[in-house]
Amino acid sequence: MNIVMQDVILKIENLSKSFGPVKALRGVNFELKKGEIHAIAGENGAGKSTLMNVIDGILQPDSGDIVLDGKAVKISSPTMAQQLGIGFVHQEIALCPDVSVAENIFMATTNVSRSWLMDYKKLEREAVDVFRQLSDIDPSVLVKNLSISNQQLVEIAKALTLDCRILILDEPTAALTETEAQTLFGIMRNLADQGISIIYISHRMVEIFDNCDRVSVFRDGQHIVTNDVADIQPSDVVNAMVGRVIDNLYPEKAAEGAISEETVLKVKGLSEVTRFHDVSFELKKGEILGIAGLIGAGRSEIVKGICQLEGDVTGDVWLNGEKLALRNYQDSIAKGMVYLSEDRKGDGVFLDMSIASNVSALKVEQVAGPLGLIQTGAEEAQAEALGRKLNLKCGSLSDPVSSLSGGNQQKVAIAKMLSVNPRLIFLDEPTRGVDVGAKSEIHKILRDLANDGVGIVVISSELPELIGVCDRVLVVREGRISGQVTGEEMTEENIMHLASVTDAQASVA
Numbered sequence: 001m002n003i004v005m006q007d008v009i010l011k012i013e014n015l016s017k018s019f020g021p022v023k024a025l026r027g028v029n030f031e032l033k034k035g036e037i038h039a040i041a042g043e044n045g046a047g048k049s050t051l052m053n054v055i056d057g058i059l060q061p062d063s064g065d066i067v068l069d070g071k072a073v074k075i076s077s078p079t080m081a082q083q084l085g086i087g088f089v090h091q092e093i094a095l096c097p098d099v100s101v102a103e104n105i106f107m108a109t110t111n112v113s114r115s116w117l118m119d120y121k122k123l124e125r126e127a128v129d130v131f132r133q134l135s136d137i138d139p140s141v142l143v144k145n146l147s148i149s150n151q152q153l154v155e156i157a158k159a160l161t162l163d164c165r166i167l168i169l170d171e172p173t174a175a176l177t178e179t180e181a182q183t184l185f186g187i188m189r190n191l192a193d194q195g196i197s198i199i200y201i202s203h204r205m206v207e208i209f210d211n212c213d214r215v216s217v218f219r220d221g222q223h224i225v226t227n228d229v230a231d232i233q234p235s236d237v238v239n240a241m242v243g244r245v246i247d248n249l250y251p252e253k254a255a256e257g258a259i260s261e262e263t264v265l266k267v268k269g270l271s272e273v274t275r276f277h278d279v280s281f282e283l284k285k286g287e288i289l290g291i292a293g294l295i296g297a298g299r300s301e302i303v304k305g306i307c308q309l310e311g312d313v314t315g316d317v318w319l320n321g322e323k324l325a326l327r328n329y330q331d332s333i334a335k336g337m338v339y340l341s342e343d344r345k346g347d348g349v350f351l352d353m354s355i356a357s358n359v360s361a362l363k364v365e366q367v368a369g370p371l372g373l374i375q376t377g378a379e380e381a382q383a384e385a386l387g388r389k390l391n392l393k394c395g396s397l398s399d400p401v402s403s404l405s406g407g408n409q410q411k412v413a414i415a416k417m418l419s420v421n422p423r424l425i426f427l428d429e430p431t432r433g434v435d436v437g438a439k440s441e442i443h444k445i446l447r448d449l450a451n452d453g454v455g456i457v458v459i460s461s462e463l464p465e466l467i468g469v470c471d472r473v474l475v476v477r478e479g480r481i482s483g484q485v486t487g488e489e490m491t492e493e494n495i496m497h498l499a500s501v502t503d504a505q506a507s508v509a
């Protein structure tokens with residue numbers, strides 16, 4: 001770890017911010033030093049993004065001060081924040097989908113200062129150069145054609161072109177592959193060495209401990225503690241976050257005999273013209289099945305194909321012994337087979353709708369009265385019960401989902417799946433952006449559902465999660481199942497081997 005220069009560049013003093021009755025920040029103090037990478041950790045809804053939105057001028061504090069270079073400043077807008085040298089990579093992607101990568105990056109620079117004297121061609125070239133450090137994607141492609149992880153890289157490149165002194169990254173790696181994340185960490189350290197200060201928000205302890213200099217923990221809108229990472233352990237951070245000791249991160253695996261001979265899902269010879277080929281597997285009652293693979297291997301495509309969400313699929317699918325003839329995803333829901341999307345903002349939740357109506361959205365007839373009209377009372381009762389189960393942190397159930405913190409939005413997406421009493425759930429990156437406490441709650445719920453006979457299939461890029469939660473893991477490579485692991489064989493090395501080796505000797509258990 002590098003020697004950190006001692007000057008404090010940014011100081012937050014006794015800062016508070018409420019949203020109606022919700023006290024998002026309560027008398028927060030925080031210091032950022034020049035040239036340090038400062039991690040911020042805290043449970044979902046702890047106030048991390050709110051503090052960053054205040055520093056970026058998106059939100060105005062109710063009270064308290066922001067001191068930049070020793071002078072109290074009022075940051076009245078993001079444009080002003082940019083002029084002060086503050087760059088912000090948001091938790092949620094906010095790009096213009098219909099223009100190119102290069103233009104998206106370059107727009108950020110022209111926002112700050114517009115002048116006839118500007119050399120736009122040069123700026124665009126610079127934007128492209130910055131992006132090339134991060135990715136080998138052609139900068140002329142339209143953003144809407146990029147995967148989520150690549151869109152995230154564009155967001156990062158946008159902030160990097162701004163020539164900032166303070167760079168804020170709010171959970172930037174949630175959607176990145178391991179390699180992309182490592183590239184980003186390299187760039188971050190480089191910037192820090194040049195004296196740029198970085199605020200790095202993450203739920204992943206490994207990232208914090210491998211790449212950051214200091215870490216501050218927030219809980220319930222308050223700053224709890226700041227430490228050098230060299231002086232503490234990951235478990236100290238987790239305990240400070242949740243205010244209690246968490247020892248068992250993962251639930252028990254299926255007990256001896258809990259996995260029955262009965263088959264919940266059977267897939268045979270499933271293919272899609274370009275995306276996957278000859279996929280066959282079974283899921284037993286009581287079992288949690290994982291699907292691993294590199295990004296782009298076809299994991300999401302396969303489960304979306306099974307539910308008829310996309311693709312021109314051939315092959316056979318049986319659910320609890322019944323051969324399915326689904327025409328579309330609505331048919332799949334009717335049969336009790338649902339899919340939790342990895343793209344929360346795109347098709348997981350409706351941000352402008354209330355929490356309660358999101359939860360009931362898949363099967364509104366469950367909360368409708370005799371005339372088919374939605375009954376708000378029934379809707380809220382359902383959301384209330386599921387919200388309690390998932391430890392959802394919100395003001396009122398009639399608030400829009402957009403008012404929730406990122407991790408709590410994810411819990412709404414999960415509640416939406418559970419509301420239809422499914423017989424089989426495919427969960428695609430279910431705990432992305434979810435804090436450690438809530439994550440283990442969700443894992444426990446999955447195990448309980450499996451014990452109740454609900455089929456559970458989990459796709460995750462986080463191998464420890466798959467290994468911790470699943471009884472068996474299928475590995476997908478280039479649109480085919482390259483093997484599976486179970487029991488003792490479930491190790492990161494074995495899974496990575498099956499996911500990447502070209503002519504894998506598939507060691508099917």
Ligand SMILES: Nc1ncnc2c1ncn2[C@@H]1O[C@H](COP(=O)(O)OP(=O)(O)OP(=O)(O)O)[C@@H](O)[C@H]1O
Nearest residue numbers: 019024044045046047048049050403404405406407
């Ligand atoms: N625009 C808003 N309107 C109402 N409430 C809000 C708004 N923005 C945030 N909140 C509330 O403020 C609290 C803090 O939210 P914040 O987004 O800062 O959490 P966070 O620490 O970033 O969590 P996460 O890890 O889930 O992203 C939450 O209770 C959230 O519901």
Ligand SMILES: [Mg+2]
Nearest residue numbers: 049091405406
């Ligand atoms: Mg947040």
